Amino acid sequence: MKRALFLIVLIATSLQAQVSNDRLLKSNQEPQNWLTYSGHYNAQRYSALSQITPENVKNLEQQWIFQARSLEKFEATPLVVDGIMYTVQAPNDVVALDAATGRTFWTYSWTPESAARPCCGRVNRGVAVLGDTLFMATIDARLIAIDAKNGRPLWNIQIAPPEKGYAMTLAPLVMKDKVIVGTAGGEYGIRGFIAAYDVKTGKEAWKFYTIPGPGEPGHETWPADSNAWEHGGASVWVTGSYDPDLNLTYWGIGNPGPDWNGDPRPGDNLYSCSVVALDVDTGKLKWYYQFSPHDEFDYDSTQVPVLADIQWQGSPRKVMLWANRNGFFYVLDRATGQFLLGKPFVEVNWASGFDAKGRPQRVPGMTPNNQGTLILPGNQGGTNWYNPSFSPRTGLFYIPTWANYSSLYVKQEQEFVEGRTYGGGGPRNTVPQGIRTTANNFAKEDEGYGAIRALDPHTGEMKWQFKMTDVTDAGILTTASNLLFSGGREGYFYALDARDGKLLWRANVGGRVISGPMTFSLNGRQYVAIAAGNSLFTFALRQ
Amino acid sequence: MFILVAGPGTVLAQHEFTPADIEAGRQQYANTCLRCHGPDGDLIKEADIGHGKFRRGSTDDDLARMIRNGIEGTPMAAINISEPNALTIVAYLRSMATAAGTIASGDAARGKTIFEGKGGCASCHRVLGNGSRVGPDLSQIGGARRTLELQRSLVDPDAEIVPANRMLKVVARDGATVTGRLLNQDAFTLQMLDSREQLRSFSKSNLREFSFVANSTMPSYKDKLSSQELADVVSYLASLKGL
Numbered sequence: 001m002k003r004a005l006f007l008i009v010l011i012a013t014s015l016q017a018q019v020s021n022d023r024l025l026k027s028n029q030e031p032q033n034w035l036t037y038s039g040h041y042n043a044q045r046y047s048a049l050s051q052i053t054p055e056n057v058k059n060l061e062q063q064w065i066f067q068a069r070s071l072e073k074f075e076a077t078p079l080v081v082d083g084i085m086y087t088v089q090a091p092n093d094v095v096a097l098d099a100a101t102g103r104t105f106w107t108y109s110w111t112p113e114s115a116a117r118p119c120c121g122r123v124n125r126g127v128a129v130l131g132d133t134l135f136m137a138t139i140d141a142r143l144i145a146i147d148a149k150n151g152r153p154l155w156n157i158q159i160a161p162p163e164k165g166y167a168m169t170l171a172p173l174v175m176k177d178k179v180i181v182g183t184a185g186g187e188y189g190i191r192g193f194i195a196a197y198d199v200k201t202g203k204e205a206w207k208f209y210t211i212p213g214p215g216e217p218g219h220e221t222w223p224a225d226s227n228a229w230e231h232g233g234a235s236v237w238v239t240g241s242y243d244p245d246l247n248l249t250y251w252g253i254g255n256p257g258p259d260w261n262g263d264p265r266p267g268d269n270l271y272s273c274s275v276v277a278l279d280v281d282t283g284k285l286k287w288y289y290q291f292s293p294h295d296e297f298d299y300d301s302t303q304v305p306v307l308a309d310i311q312w313q314g315s316p317r318k319v320m321l322w323a324n325r326n327g328f329f330y331v332l333d334r335a336t337g338q339f340l341l342g343k344p345f346v347e348v349n350w351a352s353g354f355d356a357k358g359r360p361q362r363v364p365g366m367t368p369n370n371q372g373t374l375i376l377p378g379n380q381g382g383t384n385w386y387n388p389s390f391s392p393r394t395g396l397f398y399i400p401t402w403a404n405y406s407s408l409y410v411k412q413e414q415e416f417v418e419g420r421t422y423g424g425g426g427p428r429n430t431v432p433q434g435i436r437t438t439a440n441n442f443a444k445e446d447e448g449y450g451a452i453r454a455l456d457p458h459t460g461e462m463k464w465q466f467k468m469t470d471v472t473d474a475g476i477l478t479t480a481s482n483l484l485f486s487g488g489r490e491g492y493f494y495a496l497d498a499r500d501g502k503l504l505w506r507a508n509v510g511g512r513v514i515s516g517p518m519t520f521s522l523n524g525r526q527y528v529a530i531a532a533g534n535s536l537f538t539f540a541l542r543q
Numbered sequence: 544m545f546i547l548v549a550g551p552g553t554v555l556a557q558h559e560f561t562p563a564d565i566e567a568g569r570q571q572y573a574n575t576c577l578r579c580h581g582p583d584g585d586l587i588k589e590a591d592i593g594h595g596k597f598r599r600g601s602t603d604d605d606l607a608r609m610i611r612n613g614i615e616g617t618p619m620a621a622i623n624i625s626e627p628n629a630l631t632i633v634a635y636l637r638s639m640a641t642a643a644g645t646i647a648s649g650d651a652a653r654g655k656t657i658f659e660g661k662g663g664c665a666s667c668h669r670v671l672g673n674g675s676r677v678g679p680d681l682s683q684i685g686g687a688r689r690t691l692e693l694q695r696s697l698v699d700p701d702a703e704i705v706p707a708n709r710m711l712k713v714v715a716r717d718g719a720t721v722t723g724r725l726l727n728q729d730a731f732t733l734q735m736l737d738s739r740e741q742l743r744s745f746s747k748s749n750l751r752e753f754s755f756v757a758n759s760t761m762p763s764y765k766d767k768l769s770s771q772e773l774a775d776v777v778s779y780l781a782s783l784k785g786l
Contacts, residue, residue: 016741084742098734098744105726105734105742147672149740152680154672156786 016082018131021176025244032521034080036239037126037171038387039477039518042307043241045389047519050481051526052541057483057495057505059542063527064102066095066536073514074531076126077171077387077475080520085529086129086148087536091122092138094146100522102538106151112140118167119187119421125239125515126171128179130199135179137168143181143197155202159183164419165190171239175249175280178205182236186254186300189231189422194240194251194276196283206283210234210253210271217285218270228265231416233257234272238302238385243318246335248277248286250305250320259298260368261411261424268293273301275322277337287337291324293359296368297350297409298379298427299326306397307334308390310457321457323388323399325381326350328360329460343460345453346382346403350375368409372428378407378448379427380471387475387516389484394498396454396463398476398484405448405471406430441470441490450488452476454501464501475516477528485528487513493530493537509537557603560634567628568635573687575622576632582689583781584639590619595640606633639689647774654779657772662764664776670783676740677724678761679708683785693780697773700759710756711735713745721745722756 017023019035027035031048039045052060068074072090078097079086085099092110097103116122116139127146128135133154134146140162145154159181160166165188172181178196186192192210197203211232212218222229233256240251256265256272273292276285292299306321312331320334327348331341339358351360366375386400407427414424431447443449450472451465472488479485484498493513494506511533519528529538560568580586584593599614600606607629613621622629658664667678684693695702711725711733723737733753734744747753764773 083744096742098732098742101732101744101746103727103729103732103734103744105736105744147669147676147680149736149742150669150676150680152669152672152682153786 016084019081019129021130024130024174031519032080033082034078034518034520035129036079036173037077037128038239038241038304038516041175041242041244043239043304044306044308044392044478045387045476045516045518046391046393046478046480048480049519049521049526050479051521052479052483052495052528053481054483054497054504056541060495060505060507060528060539061542062507063100063538063540065538066097066102068534068536069093070534072534073121073123073512074534074536075123075169075515076531077516077518078529078536079127079129080518081129081148083522084148085520086127086134087531088124088126088136090124092124092136094127094134094136094151096148096151099520099527099538102536108146108151108153110136110138110142110144112138112142113162115163116140116167117162117165117188117419118169118184123169124171125169128172128174130174130179133199135172135174135199137170137172137181139167139169141166141168141183143168143172143179143202145179145199145202157197157202159195160185160190160193164188169237173239173242173249174199175242175244178280180240180249182210182240182251184235184237184254186233186235186257187259187421187423188419189257189416190233190235191230192234192236192254194236194278194283196280208276208278208283208285210236210276212270221268221270223264223266226264231257231418231422232265232269232272233259233422234269235300236302237300238304241305241307242280243307243334246277246318247280248334249280250275250277250307250334252301252303252305254300254302255292255295255298258414258416258422258424260296260409260426261414262294262296262367263411264424266294269295273299273326275301275305275320275332277334289330289332289337289339289358291322291328291330291360292326295326296411297326297375299324299381300384301325302385303383304385304387305334306388306390308392308457310395312340312458319457321388321390321397323383323397323401323455325377325384326360327377327382329397329399329455331457331460341460344382345399345455345460345462346401346405347376348382368411368425370411372408372410374406374430375409376406377402378405378430379409380405384473386473389476389478390457391478391482391484391498393480393482394454394478395457396498397457398478398498399453399455400472400474400476400486401451401453401465402471403449403451403453403465404446443469452484452486452496452501454498466496466501466503472513474513477517477519479519485517485519485530487517487530487532489513491532493517493532493539507537507539509533509535511535558630558634560637564631564634565638568631568633568638571624571628571632572635575624577687579618582685582687582692584636590617592636593639595637603630603633606636647770649771649774649776649778651775651778651782653772654775654777657768657776658779661772662768662776667761671786676736677738679724681780681783683783685781685783686785688780690777690781693777694773696761697768697776698763698765700761700763704759710760711753712756713753714751716749716751718751725755
């Protein structure tokens, strides 16, 4: 009888329903699935699943491994829809896997044009889903709709010309009847944009240029006597978030170009290094906040905008939590963009604080020059695109952090040539020969280390940190059982107690973790998954 | 681009080709020639290689040489392939010519109407997002299969079932039966798209039995459609080249 019951469950639980807009809106109410890049529109990377606990996490064991047929970095966070996992094998192969066994149902392969020349690898961070359709943004700047049942392409559109340096690495985000993406390519002098496309046809619904054109508000923050705005970068390469009540979608914008030489682009260079709040239906700008006006340090603001509803000075408030590459932790009012808090979460020497409106106060002399200026945080930032997490249970905000880390910023003259890199200098190592340039690690702690830092969002105070020897490119997942999962360059995947940072469990996954962990449940069993090296690993409690 | 230039030369076969040669050639052709020349070899009008007449050279060795060396001044580039393998492609081209010319010409628009209406094809097959996923997706079938093969599939569906289209029946220990298209399998599990268009994965140890369905689930249209209607449907299918 028991076996018969199991078999009924076996057949019944594997039924898949279409992913409706309503399911996406309420995705945090079906924690057995992971329906968007960040798990939910609020991008908290917090799961209500609680089968794995601080007490039993030591009993986690590996369930299956998916070895990608790719030597590229594995940066994708998979989706799980009713027992089917969808991930991307870099550069642009979508794979449908049985989430219980890792076996492949189908693979859709897109071979990107050789003209695609991204700065930092032919990577991809995952897909979006609506109905029975998956959406993938490609490294040659195409958006492809794929049938989730059989892996067949439904439409395939060119978003931007890859030969001019445009590329896409992010997971799209679906809201209502639109799929929204942004373009990478900031190192190539593109003019970035965020755009929405009809989910059924791929027809463009709206486009928001991240650098305003002539006559548009913000254009005056670019020089009037040159066309610097036409190739000023401001790329978008990490997925945004969405507040359906406000009908606003939030996206982080990359740095201006040339990256390290601000001379050709005097002014604040909007909307580079900003977060923008856009009307989902029209793409109209509701508000923006610029973290780093006239950036010269490659401080992309391409972090994931994390949305939380918390008490703020005695009243409930809809806020946005943001640990920026520039080293500051921010709290913004996400309805208005009002600056509520800014505080360093790592060592910062380029700005001394903020004025009343939240504009950072630059420290005189802290700017790239021909000899090199030592700036904290260094070029990779205090954090970067790595997924942060907010746990409503602990009330803490968790940041993958590069601490004690600096770069020497060198400025150089550079002419803009379409399709070529347009940096205007670059960062130099502050340690002879650099650190972590080989498989072996010789670094001292004061030369930089990686950490998970837990912040109280009300004050920006660090409550605890978990130090690693090496720096980290890994995202963070928190769960309702007070667990925090993350990894790092050292090749460990580990679980911490989200309340105090105590290490509870670790597994050697044998390769750098350059992705965000996620969790799902199938047939009553909770799994956690993480991509590391060239493979995707899943774990569950020993049975 | 690997494009042979065809013309009015006479077909002269010098090698004795076996069925195994032809099959090997079919696979070589699919890997190296099909994308430019198409499944019937006539995608490039001035370089029709599917009907046995070649503009440059006529012997097997001539053709093998052109495949291996390319043709200067044309998009036909040299293919890095051994002489025996090049000769298998020649074997396949010869076999294509032998079988060519037996298809009545059809009207693709009428065929589409039959496909979606009288023929009931969309109840099992999908084209660019429309129709059922239970049978093979036909969105790109015209770029992959010869018209001869398409016609044969319509009148004699059992004649050839490609491995990716094999149907499976699994029976759970409680007797529940699921049929569908096999997508993958290993020693312990199998994956399929079932008749309700659900992706399913089974542990073999939980199944009473599982077996391939011997015959195609597709009916023969030999007596259901007229010759002209069949030609129309074939013409429609041949026009399906994907996105």
